[in-house]
Amino acid sequence: MAGRRGLRDGLLLSAGATVLLSVWAHMVGPDLWVDRWFTLWSVAPAGLVMWNLSTPVVAHWSTGRLSTAGAEVGLARNGQLRRRVDGFLRHVALVHACALVVLPLLWILDVALSPGNALGGGYLDAVTGEHFQKMLTSESFWIWTRNSVIVSVGTTLLGLALAIPAGYAFSRFKFRGRDPAMFAFLLVQMFPGVIILVPYFLVMKALGLLNTSFGLILAYSVTALPLCVWMLKGFFDTVPRELEEAALMDGCSQTQVFWKIVLPLSLPAVAVTALFSFLAAWNEFLLALTFNTSESMYTLPVGLASLISSTGQAWGDFAAASLLVSLPVVVLFIVFQRFLIEGLSAGGVKG
Amino acid sequence: MVNVTFNGVTKRYDDGFEAVQGLNLEVNDGEFLVLLGPSGCGKSTTLRMLAGLEDVTKGEIAIGGARVNDLPPGARGIGMVFQSYALYPHMSIADNLAFGLRMAKGEDKPTEDDIRWRVGETADMLGLTSELEKRPKQLSGGQRQRVALGRALIKRPKVLLMDEPLSNLDAELRHQMRARIRSLHDELGMTTVYVTHDQIEAMTLADRIAVLDGGVLQQHGAPMDVYRNPANDFVRGFLCAHLDEMVATANGLFGGDEE
Incomplete structure (x- = not known):
């Protein structure tokens, strides 16, 4: 029975050591929230282990008064605790996931509202609106915004104008080359953007579309097209064919069937696709950086990046502008929320 | 004939x-x-x-x-009732019934007054008068079936x-x-x-x-x-x-x- 006893005592000792070590490290180390978090993560599991090992069942097992099978029966009562523990752990994991999303936002809010351009310091020690004011009154910020709006709206319109008919055709008509074309769309989607960057640049240069909004609109529409077409095709597939046939019987032409029946029913999907194209264009950085090199043609992401250069790191301005840039996106999501849910849970057309 | x-x-x-x-x-x-x-x-x-x-x-x-x-299909003077009814989900029952009439071309095209009258007449015949403002989703299976029938009949098909x-x-x-x-x-x-x-x-x-x-x-x-x-x-x-x-x-x- 000495083996059992040794095992139990060894585990107890190492758990205890972990707790002591963590507390000591915390006391001598810096006291940032990260450190508290880290301490909690070593103390709590070790404490749990100690608590579990110090139960009478384990104690009796280690002295040999209880067989292994008997100990298992005794510990099985802990199963009642199991569900509560599981639920607790699940929440712990979720809180961490949330923190991962929320903390950067809080951080950038802090940087944007703090005076000067420091990245560190205490949280919201001093609050100032100077960075926001500076950005909102700066001429170049509004020029970049204008460029971004033109490019994003243009991309959305051109993308939809191309993707809607294409998606409908892929969904409803059988024609030679249909399946290879669908696959080719997917294939294009698989290449990372960097690969097409240089060829794109050469094409844009040859077309004289460098430093123009239209060049970017064209590039974004084309790169967003595969996903848009697939999304719309998927939705059109769920519109029952009998609906279209009923409209044909009611005297519609094929075009009227599309405009009066299929498109109104597909508005959620169209909204989702539009939102997707808009956001892709609004956030895109690489192509915009490469094609439009003159400062008056910068889009917002490129403009923001230009705030952080070798000559000056305007982190405060950068953070304030970042928040301003995200604002339209947030508003769009709130407005389109209903459509998003409907569009993503496609197939709710029947009945 | x-x-x-x-x-x-x-x-x-x-x-x-x-x-x-x-x-x-x-x-x-x-x-x-x-x-x-x-x-x-x-x-x-x-x-x-x-x-x-x-x-x-x-x-x-x-x-x-x-x-x-x-x-x-629209030019054959035919009305059709589908197995799944195929009612237009985004239109009211009245609009479902009137859709075929509104799509008519040339001299067959009825006036809005005429359409309203015929929708009323058809709804009356099929006991749908109180459902005209509803959407297909809000109707029972039997009611949907009658709407489908009404939509086929309203054009007075041959x-x-x-x-x-x-x-x-x-x-x-x-x-x-x-x-x-x-x-x-x-x-x-x-x-x-x-x-x-x-x-x-x-x-x-x-x-x-x-x-x-x-x-x-x-x-x-x-x-x-x-x-x-x-x-x-x-x-x-x-x-x-x-x-x-x-x-x-x-x-x-x-x-x-x-x-």
Whole structure:
């Protein structure tokens, strides 16, 4: 029975050591929230282990008064605790996931509202609106915004104008080359953007579309097209064919069937696709950086990046502008929320 | 005279499958014809060719003596009730009914007043007056079925087509609607072609039935004539034996009282 006893005592000792070590490290180390978090993560599991090992069942097992099978029966009562523990752990994991999303936002809010351009310091020690004011009154910020709006709206319109008919055709008509074309769309989607960057640049240069909004609109529409077409095709597939046939019987032409029946029913999907194209264009950085090199043609992401250069790191301005840039996106999501849910849970057309 | 004629009509799909083979069939003016057969027998394809939803590979379809092979569905003077009803989910019941009238072109195009009047009349006839502002989603199965019927009837079609219109209803409702469909037909007097695989529906509704199997017309005649003199083994098995079986089942259930 000495083996059992040794095992139990060894585990107890190492758990205890972990707790002591963590507390000591915390006391001598810096006291940032990260450190508290880290301490909690070593103390709590070790404490749990100690608590579990110090139960009478384990104690009796280690002295040999209880067989292994008997100990298992005794510990099985802990199963009642199991569900509560599981639920607790699940929440712990979720809180961490949330923190991962929320903390950067809080951080950038802090940087944007703090005076000067420091990245560190205490949280919201001093609050100032100077960075926001500076950005909102700066001429170049509004020029970049204008460029971004033109490019994003243009991309959305051109993308939809191309993707809607294409998606409908892929969904409803059988024609030679249909399946290879669908696959080719997917294939294009698989290449990372960097690969097409240089060829794109050469094409844009040859077309004289460098430093123009239209060049970017064209590039974004084309790169967003595969996903848009697939999304719309998927939705059109769920519109029952009998609906279209009923409209044909009611005297519609094929075009009227599309405009009066299929498109109104597909508005959620169209909204989702539009939102997707808009956001892709609004956030895109690489192509915009490469094609439009003159400062008056910068889009917002490129403009923001230009705030952080070798000559000056305007982190405060950068953070304030970042928040301003995200604002339209947030508003769009709130407005389109209903459509998003409907569009993503496609197939709710029947009945 | 609005009779319907199938003259050697064949439907062959791209993969070579012949759904309908050399069909010759005549539907008289004002007649209620039921196309009866098991699934895959070509009855739905026949109906869809008549509606203009499928191309005719070979042969000729005529409505009122005029060849309609190349007319679009909307120009054939046909109303159709679909199995799934196919109501437009984004329109109110009133708009569903009025859609066909609004789509009419040229001199047929009715005025808005006329449309409103006819929607009211149709809703009245089918007991839908209180549902006109609702969406299809808010209606029960039976009500949707009546809307589908109303949408087909409101254009006063020369020929009414129905593709298994009762198959999505429960037994009680199916019984009611069957009687209603027949009485509407007698009242309005249009030529009707009705597709079903249900022998009882065929026997109770039809003036004449056309039994199909494997894309070939097996027998064409009045229901009781077909039942008494089946033309071949298929008709005997699919129609006569099935009906006899039902009679036997019913007698088995209630036989005790009668003897």
